[in-house]
Amino acid sequence: EVQLVESGGGLVQPGRSMKLSCAASGFTFSNYGMAWVRQAPTKGLEWVATISYDGSSTYYRDSVKGRFTISRDNAKSTLYLQMNSLRSEDTATYYCTRQNPGGFAYWGQGTLVTVSS
């Protein structure tokens, strides 16, 4: 069974940093691209970042470019999202998802990031 378990969320002050992790199991992690998707309170979902299966390619939405870094450790089957210079508008539940040819196939339950002073 595919499982994705996010961790690392919480309350953080504006301008500070936070690192999210996603532990994957139930599939060969190194075979799949992975992504982070977020959902602000009472808002819709938005894609944040994607990383290729081997980590050689990364992609970001414009609003997080230069502030967020997606990375992975295939030996540990873990996906990361390093978030710097956090803003109030980054407040959201962050989901880890597995990319398939048919789009985002599996999702974790999410971790809540609250950016507030």
Place this chain on the structure above:
Amino acid sequence: DIQMTQSPSFLSASVGDRVTINCKASQNINKYLNWYQQKLGEAPKRLIYNTNNLQTGIPSRFSGSGSGTDYTLTISSLQPEDFATYFCLQHNSFPDTFGAGTKLELK
């Protein structure tokens, strides 16, 4: 970015009803349209991918249709466990974009 307009935002229905949820893309997405179900506190679950392909393990009362810019999710006979939020996703053009969601409530 492709805009996905999902309707209705809220839908009130009874067990046994047939319901439809719609997503309209701002341009042709070539059937690269997925449907997801999300229950409170749970991970989103993919129901249908590429317009009309049922995810393994999803009941056959769920179906999808559409082409071009217009897509529909149909639940043929609502069951108690189907009351949830549904959203669409286009993955034809980078970046992938989502519909705003439809909250399906018990009448």
